[in-house]
Amino acid sequence: SQQGEEDPQALSIQEGENATMNCSYKTSINNLQWYRQNSGRGLVHLILIRSNEREKHSGRLRVTLDTSKKSSSLLITASRAADTASYFCATFRDSSYKLIFGSGTRLLVRP
Amino acid sequence: GAVVSQHPSWVICKSGTSVKIECRSLDFQATTMFWYRQFPKQSLMLMATSNEGSKATYEQGVEKDKFLINHASLTLSTLTVTSAHPEDSSFYICSASGALAGGRGYEQYFGPGTRLTVT
Numbered sequence: 125s126q127q128g129e130e131d132p133q134a135l136s137i138q139e140g141e142n143a144t145m146n147c148s149y150k151t152s153i154n155n156l157q158w159y160r161q162n163s164g165r166g167l168v169h170l171i172l173i174r175s176n177e178r179e180k181h182s183g184r185l186r187v188t189l190d191t192s193k194k195s196s197s198l199l200i201t202a203s204r205a206a207d208t209a210s211y212f213c214a215t216f217r218d219s220s221y222k223l224i225f226g227s228g229t230r231l232l233v234r235p
Numbered sequence: 236g237a238v239v240s241q242h243p244s245w246v247i248c249k250s251g252t253s254v255k256i257e258c259r260s261l262d263f264q265a266t267t268m269f270w271y272r273q274f275p276k277q278s279l280m281l282m283a284t285s286n287e288g289s290k291a292t293y294e295q296g297v298e299k300d301k302f303l304i305n306h307a308s309l310t311l312s313t314l315t316v317t318s319a320h321p322e323d324s325s326f327y328i329c330s331a332s333g334a335l336a337g338g339r340g341y342e343q344y345f346g347p348g349t350r351l352t353v354t
Contacts, residue, residue, distance in 0.1 A: 159345075166239075166328055166345035167279070212278060221267065221332060223343060225278045 128194075130213060130226040138234050143200045145229040147213030148193075154216065156189055156196050157223075161210045170198075170211075205235045238262055239331050241346035248319055248353055256314045256349045258329030264309035265331035269343065270302075273326040285312050309333070319353040326350050 128149040137143050149156065155174045159167040173180045173189045173196065180187045186199040200207055213226040238261040248254050258268055267286050271279040283299075285291040285306035293299045301323075303315040312331075316323050327350075330343040 164326070164348065164350065166241075166347040167330075168345070169342065221343075222269070222281055222284060223330075224281070228278050230276070 128213070128215075128226050130211075130229045132229060133227070134230045134232070136232040136234065137203055139203060139205055141203055143203050143207070143231055143233070145198050145211055145231070147196045147198070147226045149196075149213070149215050149226070150194065151215070151217075153191070156187075157214045158185075158187060158196075158198050159212045159214060159225075161212065161228075163209070167212070200231075203231075203233045205233050207231060208233045237342075237344040239265075239329065239344045239346040241327075241329055241349050243349060244347060245350040246352070248351070250320055250353055251318055253315055253317045254319055254351060256316075256327055256329075256351075258312045258314070258331065258346050260310045260331040260333065260344070263331075263333050265312070265333040266309065267332050268306055268312035269330045269332075270304060270312075270314050271328045271330070273328060273348075275326075279328060282314075316351065319351070321353045324351055324353045 130147045155172050157172045158170040161167050171182045171187050173187050184201045189196045210228045210230045212228045214223045217224045240259045242257045270282045272282050273279045281294050282297045283291045283293045283304050285304045287306050287309050291304035306312040326348050328348040330345045332343045
């Protein structure tokens with residue numbers, strides 16, 4: 125079953141704008157990961173944030189984690205048309221290495 | 236490094252036939268492989284976990300006799316959809332994890348997916 129929900133389900137922005145997507149999860153976690161999926165393709169790992177971290181940066185990506193609210197956000201700054209994809213958060217179920225994915229946000233960046 | 240391939244990338248089959256999908260780790264030994272299913276505009280749903288040399292562990296609601304998984308070597312896992320029906324049409328994605336030089340054990344590397352259409 126899915127770990128949680130992401131919002132918005134879909135987001136359409138102009139190139140150059142920032143895109144923010146949110147993820148909520150249900151159980152305690154050790155870390156949370158974000159993945160990108162281009163249409164009809166596999167997943168690419170973007171970033172992992174540990175439960176004792178509040179914010180992490182990687183290039184144009186900024187991820188925050190609020191364990192008290194069981195939520196995370198992914199910010200893509202200065203978006204590009206190539207950022208058009210679906211973005212999923214994921215956590216490990218229990219103490220296993222089984223990834224449970226959020227519902228995903230479909231991002232469209234208009235050139 | 237950490238490349239995972241899937242074959243075929245797409246397949247169309249007739250109802251009642253069986254289809255085999257291969258997942259290979261090309262440059263590392265995958266002690267564990269995972270199989271996911273994804274319907275259009277939906278998230279990935281974990282179907283099963285396979286460890287090399289042992290039986291796969293299926294998620295609740297996934298028919299093990301319908302979706303046969305074999306992980307015969309550290310670089311290959313196969314998913315066979317038996318007696319396929321139109322409702323089995325979906326995007327199937329595998330991922331692999333294993334000890335990589337300098338890597339972290341939890342990382343999963345995803346294949347490009349296989350689109351199955353059952354007519």
